[in-house]
Each structure stands twice: as structure tokens, then as C-alpha cells.
Amino acid sequence: MIALQIDDIRQFMLHLFSKETFDAFWLYEAGVKMGVSYVIDGLLNQDFYDTEERENLDGRTYALWKEQKQIVFAMIRGHKTPENMKIVLMLSKENTEKMILQNNLPIHPEDVRGLFLNIHFRDGILNCTTGVSLKTFTLEKSLDYVWDEMVRKYFKYQQIGAQ
Secondary structure: OOEEEOOOOOHHHHHHHOOOOOOEEEEEEEEEEOOOEEEOOOOOOOHOHHHHHHHHHOOOOOOEHHHHHHHHHHHOOOOOOOOEEEEEEEEOOHHHHHHHHHHOOOHHHHHHHEEEEEEEEEEEEEEEEEEEEOOOOOOOOOOHHHHHHHHHHHHHHHOOEOO
């Protein structure tokens, strides 16, 4: 796990809400605290969709960030900055498996619950932390290291300054 403090909050928010930078990620959850608190659970309600719509989800169990980002943006848009905002994004199962295979990691993709990017804004500071959740206990940390490095490289590629 790494914790990165974002240098330019405005630029990061542009990436988060206006660009496609994080669109392929799944939304695990989001929360905004202003005059009232809002919480979004990114878990898809499968019963809401008919058979054809469920097939178009391609096995996804969570909403894509690109499907929900305008809703979250609508909550925070206004004259006052939120007191607190937390957005938890998750790498898709397909990309998780691809990362494991490309790096020859000694872990089975089905043992991974999720690779997370936690975005947290509070008191004028924006932090991003990485996280790995496994279904089994292991002392093996190579997945953690690869995920941390992947996030660092992705931020650098997207020109997101962080320390």
C-alpha cells in the first residue's frame, strides 16, 4: 500500500470528473459529506436489469466510474467545497487478471477480491492510497508491489503530480 498526496487538486479533479482517466475503473463506493451525507454503493443491482441488459454488463458486478461520475460531480458542484469526499475505485477483474499474468505473479486471479484506488479529500488535502484485498491469507506481497508501481506509473503517464 502506498499513500500519495496530490499536488494539484484542481487538475486531479479535472482528470476524475471531466477526462477519461479513470473511466475504465469500477466504482466500489463513493461518499460525500456536505450539508448532508451521500453514499453510493457501486455494486450493481442485478435484479434491476432484464436478461439482455445483464448480458451487456459482460459479467461486471460493479458500475463503471464513467457511468457514475456525473452523479458524484453533481453532488459536489456548487459554491462550497465538500467537508469530506471519498471515492473508492477498483481495477476491473479483466485488468487484474491481465496484470497478474503479465507480471508472472505467484497468485491466482480468482483469489483476488480487488485492487483498489482510494481517493480521499478532507481539510483541503487530497490523498490517494492503494489497496489489495485477497480472498486468502498470504505473506506474498508481490501483487501489492506491482499494483503500487502501476498506480505510480499511471499517475506519471497522466501527468498527475503526487508525492
